[in-house]
Amino acid sequence: MATFRILVTPGDGIGPEVMEEALKVLGRVQQRFGHEFVYDEETIGGAAIDRYGVALRPETIAKAKASDAVLFGAVGGPKWDDPRASVRPEDAILGMRKQLGLFANLRPVRVAPELIGESTLKPEVLQGVDMVVIRELTGGLYFGKPKRRWENAEGRQAVDTLRYSEREVARVCHVAFQLARQRRKKVTSVDKANVLRTGQLWREVATEVGKQYPDVELEHILVDACAMYLVRRPASFDVIVTENMFGDILTDEAAMLAGSMGMMPSASLGRRRKDGTGIGLYEPIHGSAPDIAGQGKANPLAMILSAAMMLRLSLGLDREAKAVEDAVDAVIREGLRTPDIAGPGAKVVDTRTMGSAVAERI
Incomplete structure (x- = not known):
């Protein structure tokens, strides 16, 4: 026992x-x-x-x-x-x-077939939805420093710092690729590389890690596009990997697919x-x-x-x-x-x- x-x-x-x-x-x-x-x-x-x-x-x-x-x-x-x-x-x-x-x-x-009718989305959109979203947990805005509030002559102010290291991005991407190998062999890396320096780092490291898994398809999607695709074509996703805050928001959105x-x-x-x-x-x-x-x-x-x-x-x-x-x-x-x-x-x-x-x- x-x-x-x-x-x-x-x-x-x-x-x-x-x-x-x-x-x-x-x-x-x-x-x-x-x-x-x-x-x-x-x-x-x-x-x-x-x-x-x-x-x-x-x-x-x-x-x-x-x-x-x-x-x-x-x-x-x-x-x-x-x-x-x-x-x-x-x-x-x-x-x-x-x-x-x-x-x-x-x-x-x-999405359980019996619950498709309870979703606000059309049934045909939900057919075949089966994905895993992997959210990085230790970096980004939740933990970056400086993080504080203050007041000055211009009024109330606040700052949060979005910071990521190569090591943090690489280790969570490895988890995504290893999981994808057990599923449908597709990883979608989500970032904001067109605006954020951290997004550019994320995309670079995800690409480098992806080369170690030649049997797994890798695609890059901007976070705003991913939010749209989750309600437009959710069945196209297998494993999604993204940073802390994006993952927090996208997984709450994805929850509505399951009803x-x-x-x-x-x-x-x-x-x-x-x-x-x-x-x-x-x-x-x-x-x-x-x-x-x-x-x-x-x-x-x-x-x-x-x-x-x-x-x-x-x-x-x-x-x-x-x-x-x-x-x-x-x-x-x-x-x-x-x-x-x-x-x-x-x-x-x-x-x-x-x-x-x-x-x-x-």
């Missing part, structure tokens, strides 16, 4: 609700496949600010580093929504990624072992959704699918991951819907019912 240590950080808003369902599903995986998942739980985000005065404690980082993987719920909410505050809930996710050396965020986008952010998992990865596994942080991209917290309306499928990514990418449990993904597909085929993906006449269920349905089908 294999034993794995997992750090659980439910966070704020709907984070605890969807986390409960993911753990329910993982409990079923333990029973069926004979593994042991040992959990540590830590308070993060706004809840940690209220309790400890900081969004992320050093003790939490220490537990994360001692774990095989981190399951992350969501952070934030109106209570802590002051952009000028010295401590913010988002410090938890940014700090965790940085301290664990996680530099590549993988966000798969696959809801409630269907979108993600994995943040760092250096990998020879067997392809390694520490990772797994979270749904939907955020804390405080407007529906505690109402049983949250869709747990993105959190459950994030747990499936954890099984595969950090724990090396491919068969178990596939079982979870197949269970999610099954409940969708059977017509179960949370409010965010429910069309007219759909069988609407609450968060717990959806989680239990997935667990029962493993």
Whole structure:
């Protein structure tokens, strides 16, 4: 029996609700496949600010580093929504990624045939959509210095610095090409090389890395064009790789292809072992959704699918991951819907019912 240590950080808003369902599903995986998942739980985000005065404690980082993987719920909410505050809930996710050396965020986008009708796009546009967007996590505007606000005679001022190094660009591009080799062998590198010096560096390095993968097609697209193509011809993409802020924006746009952010998992990865596994942080991209917290309306499928990514990418449990993904597909085929993906006449269920349905089908 294999034993794995997992750090659980439910966070704020709907984070605890969807986390409960993911753990329910993982409990079923333990029973069926004979593994042991040992959990540590830590308070993060706004809840940690209220309790400890900081969004992320050093003790939490220490537990994360001692774990095989981190399951992350969501952070934030109106209570802590002051952009000028010295401590913010988002410090938890940014700090965790940085301290664990996680530099590549993988966000798969696959449109279930049964949900095509729930999208605002024409069905023919969504046929065959199956892509992964890889967002660089450690550079760019989120971390570049100087970063500050001030006031002078001309009024309020602010600056953020967009900075990238060759090393940062190269390592995330390698992840993209290696993943593309396992898929349809096409990488789309997204930049703003016609305006930004960092975009020019990005394009140069992506091209150099691409030469090491002659079996993979490489195309370069400007970010504004990519935003258009995501709604015009999304099925043409296989693996998209881009910098931090562009990736943040484009993946939220891509989430609408699947009908809801409630269907979108993600994995943040760092250096990998020879067997392809390694520490990772797994979270749904939907955020804390405080407007529906505690109402049983949250869709747990993105959190459950994030747990499936954890099984595969950090724990090396491919068969178990596939079982979870197949269970999610099954409940969708059977017509179960949370409010965010429910069309007219759909069988609407609450968060717990959806989680239990997935667990029962493993």
